[in-house]
C-alpha cells in the first residue's frame with residue numbers, strides 16, 4: 001500500500017513576533033475574549049500615541065530651531081529623558097503645559113521601551 005506522507009505544517013508567516021505580540025501572549029490568556037479584549041496590553045508606539053501629542057506648530061516648528069525635532073522618532077527617543085523632565089515640570093511646552101495624563105502617557109511609552 002502506498003503511503004502518502006503528511007504535508008509539513010504550514011508556517012503562517014516568517015515574520016518574527018513583534019514586541020506587542022509577545023506582550024500579548026506572555027499574559028497567557030485563558031479565553032478568546034481576553035485575547036480580543038487585550039488591546040490594552042499592546043505597548044504604546046511613537047507613531048500612534050506620542051507623535052500626535054506634539055503640535056506641528058508651535059511645538060515641532062519651534063523646537064527644530066533649538067536642535068530638537070519632536071516629529072522624529074530617533075530624536076525624541078534619544079532625548080526622551082530630558083523631554084520628560086521638561087514636560088513633567090511644566091516648563092515645556094512653554095505656552096500650555098501638558099495635563100498630567102498626557103505626561104504619564106509619555107512616561108509609560110519610555111517605560112515600555114520606546115516603540116517606534
Ligand code: HEM
Nearest residue numbers: 054058059062063066068079082083086087092093094095
Ligand atoms: C529637552 C527638552 C526641551 C528643551 C531643552 C526645550 C528648550 C526650549 C527653549 C530653550 C525654548 C526657547 C526659550 C523658552 O521659551 O524657554 C523653547 C521653546 C519652546 N518649546 Fe521647548 N524644549 C524642550 C521640549 C519641548 C517640548 C517637549 C515641547 C512641546 C511638547 C516644547 C515646546 C516649545 C514651544 C511651543 C516653545 C516656544 C515658546 C514660545 O516662544 O512661545 N519644547 N524650548
